[in-house]
Amino acid sequence: MALWVAIRKNRMLVATLTALVTAGVAFYTLGQTKIFEATSTIVFDPNVPRPLGDQAGQSSGDQSSYWNNVEYYTTQNWMIRSMRVASQVVKDLELNRDPNFLANLPAGSRKGEVKRSVEDTAAILMARLTVEPIKNSRLTTVSLRDADPKRAQHVLSAVVDTYTQDNLDDVFESATTAADWLRGQIGGLRNDLESSELALHQFKMDRNILSVSIDDQSNMLRGEMTQLNQALTERRAQRERVVSRLAELRKIPADDPAALPAQELLASGTLVNLRGHFVDAERALKALQAEGRGENHPAVRSAQAQLDSVRSALLAEVKNIQEAYARDAAGFEREIAGLRSLYDAAEKRALDLNLMEIEYGRLRRGKETNEKLFSLVIERSKETDLTRALRINNVRIVDRPLVPKLPVTPNVPLNIAGGVAAGLALGLLAAIGKEQLDRTLKSPDEVERELGAVLLGVLPAAAVAAAVPGQGRRRAAREARRRASAAEPSDHVPIELTVHHRPTSGLTEAARAIRTNIVFMSPDNPHKTLLITSAVPSEGKTTVACAIATTMAQAGQRVVLVDCDLRRPRLHSVFRRRNNFGVTSALLDRSVQDDIVCETEVPNLWLAPTGPIPPNPAELLHSEAFRGVLERLQERFDRVIIDSPPIIAVTDATVLSTLVDGVVVVVRASKTTKEMVRRALKSLRDVGSQLVGVVLNAANVEDDSYSAYKYYSYRGEGYSSQHPPTPPAPEREEPTDHVNPS
16 A cells, blocks of 8 residues: 555656656667578487497487487587687678678668678677577577578578588598597507406416405404494493583582582482582571571571581582592593504404405406407497498588568567566656655654554645635745745735634644644543644744644633743744743743733734743743743633744753643654654653644645545635635734733
């Protein structure tokens, strides 16, 4: 679902990349030269007939030579595209003087005398050749691609003809060379065979032995050595186990003999009993000490004596076991030494026997080798003579190349389809990558899923929120840009007061929904004091605070909007009031607590500005004086809405969150990152603040992910006639703004 949303949001990017890639592929494809392909088929027979007696006309190969056949086919396929064949074709057809072949252009495209080296032209020819074996057969297709179909057929015919003739010449030349060499080896091999037979016979007579008796004796010695080696290995393993257990026992501390290995406890019942007595005595001593009895107390001294006695007995038993293990280890050492001497003696006898057997085997192998070589040379000599006389070629051309009719490249439909697919894939990857790299919160679903907090509502973006009834979002945005470019005076309604001046706007409807959600979050115990804050600056928390306060005042409640941003206050400029008297003034003089609020142009809404900006805002907000100011405001008003600094930037908001009934966190759509909001919510939870919920501000409700909020942008003419816009109030600069609402 998230993938589909990412694609829908970036569908223009996907469409643009798809169109660009498709257009580029189509332009490139249509500009390519048409290439034709001529094809020929060749059959290989790796088993050349060998007419020797009963084998005349039969194949000398068998099914076990599969890998030899594979190597043969691979070699022949490579030989077709070899430099030797290509160079011979270039020389025969004088392709190095053909400019159209060199440039791969149709016949007659270029004129003039051009000459390149035979090697370079052969490399060009090899690059255009393709050799593909046909699976499960002895056939191979040879293809040549060229811009001229007739030239492709002519050149490919020359290639296959040259290859088959070279293969026949190689077979004849190899047969001639082999026959001459084999005839020269027959005499020497006959003498070697006779000498090896006499040497083997003389060795048996001198040693008075038979090969069978040597083998039997060797097997007996081998069995004896195997048994000795097994016994030696067992004794070494037993010795290592004893030594290991002895080492573990030596690690037992004298002051804590109860720390015995589990293996020793399982092997010795005495150790188990002594360890149990030691643990009981130690527990009894600790119990007496825990009761506060001193070392000289009779019971303590008795328990200590009992513990020392048991410890001595336990250590003595451990020492006895250690000595037993030491004796066992020494016994194993003696057995190992004896077995080793027996094994060395058997090994020496085996070595002496091996020397005799090696000499006998050497003579026997020499005789057998000479016998096989002599027989093989005689056989190959006769076979080679017959092969040379027959001049058999094991390569045949099955299908000669024809003139191709249609080009194979470029494939316009396939290339364009591939361009569409590549462009679409690139667009999808770009859309997904863009969404994955974007760590901001953009939709209500992301707020609830990523933060795990209640979503109180969504405030539309400024273009939608500031639009007058009957005016679309795009028209409002164009009007705002026109005013900015013309440097017109800013007589338009501030976004913070849109709820009051434009009761039918999208922001007003959204603010009323947020007010309703806040009220129903705790209907029996309403949040009388609300803190409006955000994770980082420029999230629109002042706009949200004004919207919530205005909607609550419109509902008939007496609401005071308190500006507690003692670093960068803005509420006094929104309502066009002076900031020379306010919250900080009441903190310094409690007698003026009732005078810090002033009326606003919104009925039932009062404003408490910050007053003079102090050098230590966090300390002032954490003081008892501020608590008194806040309690006094709660007594005089139904709702107290506090605008505070960001949570992460300063600690003011965290301090204020502990003094209010609930906290509303503002998140700016497509700007605030998930990590920042999580960090801010963690800061609130760490101090035990009551989180009411999250408001998503500056959201583009025209987007598909805000389908449930699109009604905020609906403003018909009928609604605008019922609720005409209220003109902005004139700016007030009188120092008598602060009044007592009571």
